[in-house]
Amino acid sequence: MAFQRAHLGHGIGLRSKHYGRFLDERPEVGWIEAISENFIGVGGRPLAVLEKARRDFPVVLHGVSLSIGSVDPLDRRHLAGLRALADHIQPAYVSDHLCWGTHRGRYLHDLMPLPYTEEALDHVVRRVHQVQDALGRQILLENVSSYVAFRGSTLTEWEFVAQVAERADCGILLDVNNIYVSARNHGFDPREYLSAIPPDRVGQFHLAGHSDRGTHLLDTHDAPVADAVWDLYAAAVRRFGRVPALIEWDDHVPELERLIEESRAAEAVEARALAAREAA
């Protein structure tokens, strides 16, 4: 099997601060990404905004609660709700995170890191197959930022990500900022990470800002993309080519124009990187 990359260009995350703009206008964005859980089983203004945005742009549904790596059973009610939403919205992609977030029936509402072991790999691969069967489509899984590493890990994160995608036949949502944040927090080389990811599995990039807390970087999504992350994005474009890229900004969300400006900046970085690749 293979993975089919969509061609979307540069987009931004749909956040409640901008609902009115998306309802009343057609902002100058390439595509939008909506958080799936905010729209499953709901009506009213949030759903009307998503439906209007879908009429205007391609939409990606990005989840935070799939908990693909948890030993808890998959939440079948949630999967059914996600499938109904995807059938209704017809998104370009459905994505979530390569992590776990439920424990003994409790939702932790965070992206908890997995130990990179053969057992975890088998477990995740099995569950991705189950999810893709339940949704009737391929999903993309995103690498998360992390602050801990487990002594029991026997694989690197990039080996784990690559093997999940190949064995489960899913796509990869490569979060460039998360690679950078985790590289700094754990002391690995982010370019080594990029070089281990199979290009034909990468369906999307995420770009976001982080905070430097002195002892570590925190993935806060509350600032512009950092220069070092732009550099890593350029390296990613040189390796993976033209991949849909999205600006995430979740806290201290600026005006829509500022977000659009950031996605234009990404477009410019991509253009330069593609030109450099052509020249090489």
Next chain:
Amino acid sequence: MTLAEAQDLFAALVTGEHLVDPAAREAFLVGDAGLSASERARIYSEMYLFRLVDALREDYPLLARLLGDEEFFSLCADYVRAHPSRHPSLARLGGALPGFLRDRAAPRADLSDLAALEWARAEAFVAPDAGPLDETGLRSLGEDAASARLVLVPSVRLLSLEYDAAALWADLDASREPPLPRPGAASLLVWRKGFEVFHAEVSPEELSALSAVQRGATLGEACEAFAALPDPARAALDALASWSGEGLIARTDR
């Protein structure tokens, strides 16, 4: 260590609800000179609580304003320990907070009622869309009206409160000094019309009629709620006209 054991241990570190032996933690997580294993685990435990409290603040902005940051945070921390999230959406986390407040020694007696009103409004805002049935649809019931069953729009919430939470809500919403708790039974109806959420005080009879409709009673059965009033037929017709006018009726089921 198996994946299940790793998740048990990590969840204990994150939620702080079970003591973890420091030696077990050191054997589990990699620490270094820059950041020890315990400091790394603490990044997750702090984010866990902050994220949940932030979500509750979204749904209970006026309760948070009334209590102040510190008191609200401490209430929420106790709440999420007693009522861990069981739903993939953070927007569903706060459903048991009104009941939790009722059973707990609170600084004000009307907090639970204020929370019930805020929660009903939050639910109504995102409730699924349906109908509404217009007046012609309702009139078309004709002679069969008494045996018909009405289906209310999913946003309708009915509240029987012990305090005047609507007045407290209005003062807090307008950033006025909140009044002292005012005891007195109040029947509140919460609903969404278009994208906007409303609440209004209704008579106990009307609340009881709406509640019967919600439970699937026929219109005739529901209107028995008005039987003790001086003009029950008039009261029932007025109520029906108001339900239809406010878009409370999604459809009729015969």
